[in-house]
Amino acid sequence: MARNRTTSGRAGQDRGVIRPAAVSVFLGVAGVAAGLTLPALAQSYSFSDVRIEGNQRVDATTVLGFARINRGQAVSGGQLNEAYQRLADSGLFETVEIVPQGGTLVIRVQEYPTINVINFEGNARIKDENLATLIQSQSRRAYNPSQAEADAAAITEAYRVQGRIAATVTPKIIRRSGNRVDLVFDIAEGKVVEIERLSFVGNRAYSDRRLRQVLETKQAGLLRSVIASDTFIAERIELDKQLLRDFYLSRGFIDFEVLDATAEVTRERDAFFLTFTVQEGQSYSFGQVTASSEVEGVDAADFSNALRIRRGVTYSPSVVENNIARLESLALQKGLNFIRVEPRITRNERNQTLDVNFALVRGERIFVERIDIEGNTTTLDQVVRRQFRTVEGDPFNPREVRQSAERIRALGYFANADVNTQPGSSPDQVVVNVDVEEQPTGSLSFGVSYGVSSGAGFSIGFSEQNFLGRGQILGLDISTGTDNINTQINFVEPAFLGRDLRFRFNTYYRETDNQYSRYDTRRIGISPSIEFPISENGRLEMRYTLSQDKIQNVDRGLDDDGDTDASSIILRKEEDRGALIASSLGYTYSWDSNRGGMNPTGRNLLRFSQDFAGVGGDVEYVSTTALALTERKVWNEELTVRAVVEGGVLNMIGDDSSRVTDRFFGNGKIRGFEPNGIGPRDLNVGNEDALGGNYFAVARLEAEFPLGLPEEYGFMGGVFMDAGSVWSLDDVNGGENGDDPVDDDFHLRSSVGVSVFWTTPIGPLRFNFAKAIEKQDYDKEQFFDLTISTRF
Structure with missing residues (x-):
């Protein structure tokens, strides 16, 4: 890293010696010499010659291209100001002068220096090679103060995501010979800004302690030096809101809302006070649960017998979704395609119950044309496809697609998995797109264990959750203790013969003393x-x-x-x-x-x-x-x-x-x-x-x-x-x-x-x-x- 004395290279520095107001002065002088009358800016001028001075790497044609002024062309004072602004904003020149000299217009420029090397100073939490991927400035390219400022902002954002909102990044330049500079990003990382207090307003049914257990964000405590979830990350708040909603909805609070989530920084800017304002409402239970049919020839009695909801049980959307899936599966078993189940809920305020009627209705006649899978560089297509209960040519069921998406995410093979649909080749066809992002699924672990009964021990383990991209599990564990040796190899095929059959093979060797x-x-x-x-x-x-x-x-x-x-x-x-x-x-x-x-x-x-x-x-x-x-x-x-x-x-x-x-x-x-x-x-x-x-x-x-x-x-x-x-x-x-x-x-x-x-x-x-x-x-x-x- 460079350690030389540096000078500021911020984008706010003057980008030209003569500002637009000064240009008009030159134009006034030129007007008098030519026997013209003021105001000069309101008149047109014509220069028989345009001369470019000071350019080294940028050719004259490029300069004229930015200025958009040709010999003999009639231009106004406002157009000359615009020409100056275009040259200054091109990012190629450190200073720009437009000087009228009689019938000649002189455009004098000083090019920005070339970046020799780019260094990062003061960074410890993020490595140089990772910071280099965040910036657009490059070696052997022209230095641009605006781009350097943008790069500094990108680095600052990377630190903010890690909870270091007090981090500052200052771009500086070190002048070298040959119109070259070293670009240095001087970084003050600052401390991690933690959640000092995590509190709730409006909660009556559950204590703050219980609700803190629900959130992904945690309050800083005894182990703040090793816990990352107590770091303030603004994007995590939206996830926390959804977790709160899911928590309350699964317990019957159908009117629950997160009214506000306020993060207040302390005066020292080293901690946050995060407060969630909630409105709980009342908890509801299931009342009368029925099934009805709006499809001719379909008897609702069989579907009523398939329901698995007891009256008086706390209402939960997941229970409703599970019963919908059961009824739609029963319809398919009966050969009834394009049957959809709509839950129709009636609220009983007096006794705080919800009557649910599962209505069987005729859905649209839409078929699955194909399922496209992208992004799986390691995992085989068949591993993703077997999470779908439908295949090409089957009737399209939006609920089944959503559930398939959840099963794909639950595999743990992908950092991100998006499942969406788009129209197919005809109005009655739909294409299901699966876009996944792979993540590491293997681990090598070394461990130390201790038990009063077993004493101290050591272990080494290898585990691969997606062996050869086939969704198989392979594990090897070797552990030794004061008086025992335990070695085992485990292999699991979760979809043996392409079905919901979990095949496991285990072999072991154990000695005890x-x-x-x-x-x-x-x-x-x-x-x-x-x-x-x-x-x-x-x-x-x-x-x-x-x-x-x-x-x-x-x-x-x-x-x-x-x-x-x-x-x-x-x-x-x-x-x-x-x-x-x-x-x-x-x-x-x-x-x-x-x-x-x-x-x-x-x-x-x-x-x-x-x-x-x-x-x-x-x-x-x-x-x-x-x-x-x-x-x-x-x-x-x-x-x-x-x-x-x-x-x-x-x-x-x-x-x-x-x-x-x-x-x-x-x-x-x-x-x-x-x-x-x-x-x-x-x-x-x-x-x-x-x-x-x-x-x-x-x-x-x-x-x-x-x-x-x-x-x-x-x-x-x-x-x-x-x-x-x-x-x-x-x-x-x-x-x-x-x-x-x-x-x-x-x-x-x-x-x-x-x-x-x-x-x-x-x-x-x-x-x-x-x-x-x-x-x-x-x-x-x-x-x-x-x-x-x-x-x-």
């Missing part, structure tokens, strides 16, 4: 699966798993003090069986009430899985697990309450007993206990290893709530209560010789505790403080648990 037990394990396996929808909210996954599990390094001797420290004979017998191969078929059914995201205040989830081992291999069993979850946001969505019930059963087939690699341990299910801290345990041997159980059942209740700290700090509080147990063994003959029974009965364990949640840019942190209430004497408690996951 657990500090909480006196044995190690090694597991190797592959598991292909396929997943597909079986209802609006339900999905089914079917899988095959082939694995080899081995138990090793079971303690069999004495400890360092010569005391007996052997593991239970149950574990020793399981190690003696060697590496066993398990070949199983399995399935998982899941039902999620919020799969479409239509209920922002609640969720119900059911999951049921079974694996049947014995399709070849060395072991035969049936493993069953189930989970039920319900979650609600209450007290104006300030408090989230959650209840979870889950359990599992392992049934061995034949004479074989289960092994620790197959049984349940309940790790992480009941807080307040160490990993392998509960369940059947052989108390007749020195190390008292946990053995796991064939059954487990757990119930968890928890609540999350704000702690009263500023929302932007990311802290939330929580309380919880867990209860459950792990129990039942096939072989209860323990001790060192198998002649001491092991207690494998059901014993209830329970705990209560508090949690602190901290959402940070480096990942979510959770601090649990738990106290075991119901326990056995041999259980191993754990009062504190912390999990940190850091990626960089």
Whole structure:
């Protein structure tokens, strides 16, 4: 960067020695010499010769072209002024003089210097090469003060977008020999202007804290040095307005408006006070929901039965849109083309309900002529096309096109995706245009993790969400901890055979050297699966798993003090069986009430899985697990309450007993206990290893709530209560010789505790403080648990 003494080169400097007023003086003198009378400017003049002086790079013809004055041409004083202005505005000359000398008009110019080099000084946040793409001035071109000012404004705008509204850019020139200059943009970046206070006016149903969670813009807080969303960006306000509208509309506030959004800068110009003025209105619920038909021969009764809206449920536009799509899909199944569904809403002010009538009407006979896709340099056309439910030649449905656009954006492959339509080759044809902008979809991550139970660990991961532009997912993860190694490769084809079939192939290798037990394990396996929808909210996954599990390094001797420290004979017998191969078929059914995201205040989830081992291999069993979850946001969505019930059963087939690699341990299910801290345990041997159980059942209740700290700090509080147990063994003959029974009965364990949640840019942190209430004497408690996951 240049460091020489500089002189101002602003566009406001004088661009000519003689201004238009001075020209008229010259004309007056010329008029007297020629025996003419004043006023000179009102008369015409003729010059027998026009002489150009001072031009070096610009030829005389070009100068005359700007002046538009020819020899012998009659010109007025006003035309001479205009000639001067055209030359001055051409951007080619630093000074311009128009001097009448008798019958000769002298045009004397001094050309702008040539730009030698362009430098940027004072910039740290934006690199030189990025700034160079913003300016129009170029090396080896004529220097133009107006263009330099415009370039300075473009650089200033780039800083403003980053929240540095106090940034200033001053273009300066350094004179060099040979009529050359160095152009220097002197940049004072200033500080990031943050949102010091984010507040709302007019909100009654929801607190400022709750509404701040909705916005993309965040209030500056404890982590202001690493949070970018607390920077003031004017363009983000419009997005915030839309997010507020969507939030309130999804909760039945159909009259909601954002009346104003005011950003006030502090006196020091280092922060903003951003205030949203809103008008909430009242929240409405669904009243009477019906379907009617205005199409001859179409019975509305079938369509009424397909509606999925309950009376009294809070009104939401997304619920209406979902039911419209369901009815239009039903019409297509019945072979009814060009049927449109119009929601007709009647407001009931007295009871604050909305009656909705889904009217079936005849739509226009318009067909999709073709679908054009542009901008996808990496992603294949078929990946974009399969997001459409219609193809060329199908009836045109505007709602389906809008939903297809949303599905394309949801892929995450594109920074921008615009879907629009235009008339086709005939009045009954339409062309759908898809214009996308690719964005990176791969990532390489290195991480450090720490857990109270797992210790410190390192990980490396590679992930590509759009492998070879086919929309496939490829992932590789390798992680190591204090006592484990975990490696897995994952491949997903989301549209197997061109249908809504999600094919997954997973292979893994895991080793454990657990500090909480006196044995190690090694597991190797592959598991292909396929997943597909079986209802609006339900999905089914079917899988095959082939694995080899081995138990090793079971303690069999004495400890360092010569005391007996052997593991239970149950574990020793399981190690003696060697590496066993398990070949199983399995399935998982899941039902999620919020799969479409239509209920922002609640969720119900059911999951049921079974694996049947014995399709070849060395072991035969049936493993069953189930989970039920319900979650609600209450007290104006300030408090989230959650209840979870889950359990599992392992049934061995034949004479074989289960092994620790197959049984349940309940790790992480009941807080307040160490990993392998509960369940059947052989108390007749020195190390008292946990053995796991064939059954487990757990119930968890928890609540999350704000702690009263500023929302932007990311802290939330929580309380919880867990209860459950792990129990039942096939072989209860323990001790060192198998002649001491092991207690494998059901014993209830329970705990209560508090949690602190901290959402940070480096990942979510959770601090649990738990106290075991119901326990056995041999259980191993754990009062504190912390999990940190850091990626960089």
